[in-house]
Amino acid sequence: MPLAGLVDLALTAPTFQRLIEHTADRPGELSLVGAARARLFAASALTRQGPLLVVTATGREADDLTAELKGVFGDAAAMFPSWETLPHERLSPGVDTVGTRLMLLRRLAHPDDARLGPPLQIVVTAVRSLLQPMSPQLGLVEPVTLSVGQEVDFEDTVARLVELAYTRVDMVGRRGEFAVRGGILDIFAPVAEHPVRVEFWGDEVTEMRMFSVADQRSIPEIAVDTLVAVPCREMLLTDDVRARAAQLAAAHPTDEGAITGSVSDMLAKLAEGIPVDGMEALLPVLRPGQPVLLTDQLADGTPVLLCDPEKVRTRAADLIKTGREFLEASWSVAALGTDAPVDIEQLGGSGFVELDDVHAAAVRAGHPWWTLSQLSDESAMELDIRAAPSARGQQRDVDEIFAMLRAHVTTGGYAAVVAPGTGTAHRVVERLAESETPAAMLECGAPPKPGVVGVLKGPLCDGVIIEGANLVVITETDLTGNRGTPADGKRLAAKRRNTVDPLALNAGDLVVHDQHGIGRFVEMVERTVGGARREYLVLEYASAKRGGGSDKLYVPMDSLDQLSRYVGGQAPALSRLGGSDWANTKTKARRAVREIAGELVSLYAKRQASPGHAFAPDTPWQAEMEDAFGFTETVDQLTAITEVKADMEKPVPMDRVICGDVGYGKTEIAVRAAFKAVQDGKQVAVLVPTTLLADQHLETFRERMAGFPVVVKGLSRFTDGAESRAVIEGMADGSVDIVIGTHRLLQTGVRWKDLGLVVVDEEQRFGVEHKEHIKSLRTHVDVLTMSATPIPRTLEMSLAGIREMSTILTPPEERYPVLTYVGPHDDKQVAAALRRELLRDGQAFYVHNRVSTIDRAAARLRELVPEAKIVVAHGQMPEDRLERTVQGFWNREHDILVCTTIVETGLDISNANTLIVERADTFGLSQLHQLRGRVGRSRERGYAYFLYPPHTPLTETAYDRLATIAQNNELGAGMAVALKDLEIRGAGNVLGVEQSGHVAGVGFDLYVRLVGEAVEAYRLAADGQTVTTAEEPKDVRIDLPVDAHLPPDYIASDRLRLEGYRRLAAASDDAAVGSVVDELTDRYGPLPEPAQRLVAVARLRLLCRDAGITEVSAPSEASIRLAPITLPDSAQVRLKRMYPAAHYRATTSTVQVPIPRSGGLGAPRLRDLELVQMVVDLVTALQGKAQQEI
Known part of the structure; x- marks a missing residue:
C-alpha cells in the first residue's frame, strides 16, 4: 500500500478533518466541490467512517481511481466492472468480467470469509454498472x-x-x-x-x-x-430456468427453419441446457421476479458518492438511449418472420434503469447520496486542494517545478514525487540531486519527511497541492506528460504460443512422410503383434498398379517425427509407395534450395569478414529508460531484447529479424536498441514504409526518450522543406541522434556523421531498389528488421546463424479478447454498434470491399449515423490522398473509416475499437483473422461484427469460416490453416517468391528442412570444412515384442495422445525425453507401465540412431536382429563372449542374437522392459561404451 502514508498526511489538513467530522453521522445528502484530482483524497477521507461506493462516469476513470485507491487500501479497495456488452446486444459479457463481478458480490455478502480477501472498505464502479439490473442473490450462489x-x-x-x-x-x-x-x-x-x-x-x-x-x-x-x-455466467441454467425456457418455447412452436439466433431458437437451446450468446437479455422472462441493483447489495447505510454528477447524468442518458436502440435492433432482427414468444417491452426489464430511479431506490434503502462536483455551488462544502504545476516534458518547466520543490522543503514543508516504476523513481532522485534539491526514496507506505523531497513508486496520475497539510505532490505525468497505464503488476503467463499443432489431423487430411511422400490420413488404429499392443496411423497412398486399389501404410507411433501435415499452395496428387516420383520431386526441390542457400551464405560470409562496431554493455540510463516502460514485457519480448543486445555487443554487424503481429511489442525492442546505440555515440535510422507509421513511431520514440538528452526527428514526404533541410544537416553534423522516416532516408544526398544502427520496419513493403540499398547496408552497420507477417518457427531454426531471428508469438496480456458477432446485416444494428463506439469517444472501421460501390456505402452510413464524421479510403486513391486520409483518421479528425481491406495489415490505431465487415462471407479465414486483429488493442473492449446478406443462403465453406471465426477458440484446425497461410507468405518474404512451386511439390515443413540442410552444407564449406552431401536422415524401425503405448485410460483424448506420441518421437536426446516424461507426469499423473515401455523404446531409438542402426526387429520369437552394423574384430569377439549363439554376417551387416530366457530352461523369453534393456546393453557393448540403465 505505497500511498498509505502520503494520504494519511494529506488528511491531516483542516479541510479533510472537517469533512470526516461532518460525515460521522452519515447525512443523507452531501455536496462537495473539488478538482477531479481530489477524488482519491475525498474518497479516502469518507471511508474513515465506514464503507463507501464511488461512482464515476466512465470505465476508464473507474480503472484509474481503483488503481490509486489500491495504493492506499490494498485489497480492501476493489472495482465492480461493467459488462463490456450492452444488455440487448446479443453478446454475452466476458468470463473474466463476470467472474470479477461475482467475486465482489460474494465478498459483499460474506464480509467475514477470509478466503475471499479482507472486508471491502471501498468499491468503485462506472455509472453503467450502477444502472444495470441483475439477478437477485448472485452473491449467495x-x-x-x-x-x-x-x-x-x-x-x-x-x-x-x-x-x-x-x-x-x-x-x-x-x-x-x-x-x-x-x-x-x-x-x-x-x-x-x-x-x-x-x-x-x-x-x-x-x-x-x-x-x-x-x-x-x-x-x-x-x-x-x-x-x-465462482460462476462464469450471471444467468445460470438451473432447472427452473430451463423449465421456463421449455414452457415458452412450447407455447410458440416454430416451423422447421427457425432462424438461428431468433428468440425461439435461443429458448429451444436454453431448454436443453445449451448456453447461447446474449441469453442474459432474456433474464426478465426466464427469472420473473424483481431484478436488483448494485445498491441493493451494499451493507446497510453505505453511502454512494457520485464523482462529477453532471457528467454521470449525461452518460446515463446516453446509455439508456443506446440500450433502447439495441433492444429494438436486436430483437427485430432476431424475431424475423415468427411471432416472437416474448414481448419486447418485457425484455426492456433487463435494460438500464433511469438514474433518478436508482437515486430514489438508494435513498429508500437508507443509502446516503453524496456528490463531488467540479462546479461550485453555494450550499456545497469546498475542498481546499489545488492542481500542482505540470511541465509536460518541457525542460524549462521541469526546472521551475524542481525550484518550487526546493523552496518548499527548505522552509520545512512536505513534498513527494510519485513515479510508476522503481527505475523512474531512482532517476527522479538523481535529477533532483543534480538540481541540488534534497531528495530520498521513501519506504513503501511511509509518509514524506519535512525538509526532504520523498520519492516513491506508486499509482498516482495527477499532482496536488494541499496547503492545509503543507504538502506538495508531483507525479511522473506532471513532469513528462506521459500517462502510465496502471500496470497491475500481475500479469498472466504467456498465452499458449500460437504454433500450429503439427498433427491435429482429421480423416482425409494430407500428410507428408519423409521417405514415402504425400499420403492421406485415414485413422488411428491399435494392433496387437506378437502379443504386444501398439498404436499406428494409417495412411493411404496412390496405387502402385494401374487401376488397383489404394495402398496403405501403417506408421508406428514412435516414428511420428517422419510425418508432417501437408501445407502447400495447391492440392497435390498422392505419391506411390515404392515409386521413384517422390525421390525425383525431392531432388528437384533440393536443387532449387541450393541456390537460395548459396546467396544467403555469401551475404553471411561478407558480414563475418567486415568489422562492425561492438557496442558497450548497458548503461545505468538504459536500465532507467527500460524501467519506465508502461507495460509488463512478455517472455518472448525479453528474450528478443536480450538477443538483440548480445548481437550489438559483438564486433560483427548484426542482421536480426524480429517477427510478431502488430501490437505484440516489436517497437519497444527497437526503442531499446536505438537508445543503446545512442548511448555509444552512434546515430540511428528507423526506416518505415508509410508516413503514418513514421508518425506513429516518432510519437512512441519521443515519448519513451523524454527526459533523456536524445534528439529524435522525423523525415517523410510531409516534412516541409526548411525542416527537412535542418534534419538532413543535423544528420550530417551529428546533432540529430535518431531519424525516423520513409525511403527519403535512402535518397542520395543524405549523409550521416556516424550511423551505427538501422531499424527497418515491414521490409517486405519496400520496393526492389530500396531493398537492395538496405541489403548493401547490412554488411557494415547493425541492421534490425521487423516484420508483422509471422515467419514459421521451423524456418527460423533452419536459418539460425545466417539471418538471426527472434519471434514474438505471445500476444501481450490483452485486457479483453475481441467480442465477435456473426449475423445477418441489419441497418439498425449497424447504427447502434457505431453509436455505441462514438458514445465512448472511439472510432470505427467499416470494411466494404468493392471500390465501385464504396462511396454509396459511406453515403448510407451518413444517413444512419448523421452525427459521425465519415471518410473513405481504398487502394485505388492517389497515394498522397490515401496517406492523408488515414493520417487524419489516426489524428482523430474522423470517426468512421469506410475502407477496403487495406486496413488488413500494419495499421495500429488504438482508439479504433469497432470493426464492421460487410459481406463477411466473401472473405478468407486469414483475412478475417487479420482484420479482427485491428481492433481491441487498447484498454477498451474491441468489437468485431461480421455480417452477411440476410436473405441469401450461405455456401457451406463460407458458413464454416464464419463459424470458426465466431468461436474464436484456441486455434482450432481451421485457424491453424489460416496461420499456416500467413506463414507461407512470411516464408516467401524471406526466401523469395519463385520458390512456391517447390513448396507445393514437397510440402512446406519438409521444404524448410531441406533449406536448413543446404544452408548448413554451404556454411561448412564457407568455413573451409569438407562437406558430405546431405544424407537422408534414416528412420529407425523398432519392431520388438514390447507392449509400448499410451493407454486411452491414461490420456483419453486422441488429439492429446497423438501430441504425446509426437513429442516423444521428436525428442532428439536423452534430456528431451526426460523433459517430455516430466510434462506427461505433471499433466496426467505417473506413467503407467505401457507408457514407461514407450519411453524406453524412445531412448533405444536415440541410441540406435547414434550407432547408425536403422532396424531392430524380432524375425522370430526366439531372436532379434540389428542392421546395418559393421563390427571390427574386437567387437565380434565381445559379441561371441556375451552371446555364444549370436551370428554376425559381414556381407549383409547384420547381427542376429537369441533372446535369453527369464529363468531356467522352459521359462518364457524376455519381453517388454527387460528385452529393451537387453538390446541397449548389446548396442552399448558392441560400440565399446559404458552400460546405461534405460
Whole structure:
C-alpha cells in the first residue's frame, strides 16, 4: 500500500478533518466541490467512517481511481466492472468480467470469509454498472471451493462446475474451462491469474498447484492451497430456468427453419441446457421476479458518492438511449418472420434503469447520496486542494517545478514525487540531486519527511497541492506528460504460443512422410503383434498398379517425427509407395534450395569478414529508460531484447529479424536498441514504409526518450522543406541522434556523421531498389528488421546463424479478447454498434470491399449515423490522398473509416475499437483473422461484427469460416490453416517468391528442412570444412515384442495422445525425453507401465540412431536382429563372449542374437522392459561404451 502514508498526511489538513467530522453521522445528502484530482483524497477521507461506493462516469476513470485507491487500501479497495456488452446486444459479457463481478458480490455478502480477501472498505464502479439490473442473490450462489486435505465427492465437483457454466475441454487454455484426467482436475477460475491443477486420491484433495497455460507445466514458485471458483455466467441454467425456457418455447412452436439466433431458437437451446450468446437479455422472462441493483447489495447505510454528477447524468442518458436502440435492433432482427414468444417491452426489464430511479431506490434503502462536483455551488462544502504545476516534458518547466520543490522543503514543508516504476523513481532522485534539491526514496507506505523531497513508486496520475497539510505532490505525468497505464503488476503467463499443432489431423487430411511422400490420413488404429499392443496411423497412398486399389501404410507411433501435415499452395496428387516420383520431386526441390542457400551464405560470409562496431554493455540510463516502460514485457519480448543486445555487443554487424503481429511489442525492442546505440555515440535510422507509421513511431520514440538528452526527428514526404533541410544537416553534423522516416532516408544526398544502427520496419513493403540499398547496408552497420507477417518457427531454426531471428508469438496480456458477432446485416444494428463506439469517444472501421460501390456505402452510413464524421479510403486513391486520409483518421479528425481491406495489415490505431465487415462471407479465414486483429488493442473492449446478406443462403465453406471465426477458440484446425497461410507468405518474404512451386511439390515443413540442410552444407564449406552431401536422415524401425503405448485410460483424448506420441518421437536426446516424461507426469499423473515401455523404446531409438542402426526387429520369437552394423574384430569377439549363439554376417551387416530366457530352461523369453534393456546393453557393448540403465 505505497500511498498509505502520503494520504494519511494529506488528511491531516483542516479541510479533510472537517469533512470526516461532518460525515460521522452519515447525512443523507452531501455536496462537495473539488478538482477531479481530489477524488482519491475525498474518497479516502469518507471511508474513515465506514464503507463507501464511488461512482464515476466512465470505465476508464473507474480503472484509474481503483488503481490509486489500491495504493492506499490494498485489497480492501476493489472495482465492480461493467459488462463490456450492452444488455440487448446479443453478446454475452466476458468470463473474466463476470467472474470479477461475482467475486465482489460474494465478498459483499460474506464480509467475514477470509478466503475471499479482507472486508471491502471501498468499491468503485462506472455509472453503467450502477444502472444495470441483475439477478437477485448472485452473491449467495455457492462457488466451488477446494482446499488441500478436504474431502469432497469428485463426481459432484465436476457436475457442479458444469452447473456454474464452466466448459469441459481436453486441455485448459482460457478462463472458465476445466479438464478431467483420471483423478486430476484442472480448473481455470475466472478471477485467477493461472489455472490450478487439483489432484484427488479417491475423494480427498491431496495436492494443488498452479500451472502455466503456455506449456501446461506446473509453476512450482507459486504455492496454492485453496481455490474459489465462482460462476462464469450471471444467468445460470438451473432447472427452473430451463423449465421456463421449455414452457415458452412450447407455447410458440416454430416451423422447421427457425432462424438461428431468433428468440425461439435461443429458448429451444436454453431448454436443453445449451448456453447461447446474449441469453442474459432474456433474464426478465426466464427469472420473473424483481431484478436488483448494485445498491441493493451494499451493507446497510453505505453511502454512494457520485464523482462529477453532471457528467454521470449525461452518460446515463446516453446509455439508456443506446440500450433502447439495441433492444429494438436486436430483437427485430432476431424475431424475423415468427411471432416472437416474448414481448419486447418485457425484455426492456433487463435494460438500464433511469438514474433518478436508482437515486430514489438508494435513498429508500437508507443509502446516503453524496456528490463531488467540479462546479461550485453555494450550499456545497469546498475542498481546499489545488492542481500542482505540470511541465509536460518541457525542460524549462521541469526546472521551475524542481525550484518550487526546493523552496518548499527548505522552509520545512512536505513534498513527494510519485513515479510508476522503481527505475523512474531512482532517476527522479538523481535529477533532483543534480538540481541540488534534497531528495530520498521513501519506504513503501511511509509518509514524506519535512525538509526532504520523498520519492516513491506508486499509482498516482495527477499532482496536488494541499496547503492545509503543507504538502506538495508531483507525479511522473506532471513532469513528462506521459500517462502510465496502471500496470497491475500481475500479469498472466504467456498465452499458449500460437504454433500450429503439427498433427491435429482429421480423416482425409494430407500428410507428408519423409521417405514415402504425400499420403492421406485415414485413422488411428491399435494392433496387437506378437502379443504386444501398439498404436499406428494409417495412411493411404496412390496405387502402385494401374487401376488397383489404394495402398496403405501403417506408421508406428514412435516414428511420428517422419510425418508432417501437408501445407502447400495447391492440392497435390498422392505419391506411390515404392515409386521413384517422390525421390525425383525431392531432388528437384533440393536443387532449387541450393541456390537460395548459396546467396544467403555469401551475404553471411561478407558480414563475418567486415568489422562492425561492438557496442558497450548497458548503461545505468538504459536500465532507467527500460524501467519506465508502461507495460509488463512478455517472455518472448525479453528474450528478443536480450538477443538483440548480445548481437550489438559483438564486433560483427548484426542482421536480426524480429517477427510478431502488430501490437505484440516489436517497437519497444527497437526503442531499446536505438537508445543503446545512442548511448555509444552512434546515430540511428528507423526506416518505415508509410508516413503514418513514421508518425506513429516518432510519437512512441519521443515519448519513451523524454527526459533523456536524445534528439529524435522525423523525415517523410510531409516534412516541409526548411525542416527537412535542418534534419538532413543535423544528420550530417551529428546533432540529430535518431531519424525516423520513409525511403527519403535512402535518397542520395543524405549523409550521416556516424550511423551505427538501422531499424527497418515491414521490409517486405519496400520496393526492389530500396531493398537492395538496405541489403548493401547490412554488411557494415547493425541492421534490425521487423516484420508483422509471422515467419514459421521451423524456418527460423533452419536459418539460425545466417539471418538471426527472434519471434514474438505471445500476444501481450490483452485486457479483453475481441467480442465477435456473426449475423445477418441489419441497418439498425449497424447504427447502434457505431453509436455505441462514438458514445465512448472511439472510432470505427467499416470494411466494404468493392471500390465501385464504396462511396454509396459511406453515403448510407451518413444517413444512419448523421452525427459521425465519415471518410473513405481504398487502394485505388492517389497515394498522397490515401496517406492523408488515414493520417487524419489516426489524428482523430474522423470517426468512421469506410475502407477496403487495406486496413488488413500494419495499421495500429488504438482508439479504433469497432470493426464492421460487410459481406463477411466473401472473405478468407486469414483475412478475417487479420482484420479482427485491428481492433481491441487498447484498454477498451474491441468489437468485431461480421455480417452477411440476410436473405441469401450461405455456401457451406463460407458458413464454416464464419463459424470458426465466431468461436474464436484456441486455434482450432481451421485457424491453424489460416496461420499456416500467413506463414507461407512470411516464408516467401524471406526466401523469395519463385520458390512456391517447390513448396507445393514437397510440402512446406519438409521444404524448410531441406533449406536448413543446404544452408548448413554451404556454411561448412564457407568455413573451409569438407562437406558430405546431405544424407537422408534414416528412420529407425523398432519392431520388438514390447507392449509400448499410451493407454486411452491414461490420456483419453486422441488429439492429446497423438501430441504425446509426437513429442516423444521428436525428442532428439536423452534430456528431451526426460523433459517430455516430466510434462506427461505433471499433466496426467505417473506413467503407467505401457507408457514407461514407450519411453524406453524412445531412448533405444536415440541410441540406435547414434550407432547408425536403422532396424531392430524380432524375425522370430526366439531372436532379434540389428542392421546395418559393421563390427571390427574386437567387437565380434565381445559379441561371441556375451552371446555364444549370436551370428554376425559381414556381407549383409547384420547381427542376429537369441533372446535369453527369464529363468531356467522352459521359462518364457524376455519381453517388454527387460528385452529393451537387453538390446541397449548389446548396442552399448558392441560400440565399446559404458552400460546405461534405460
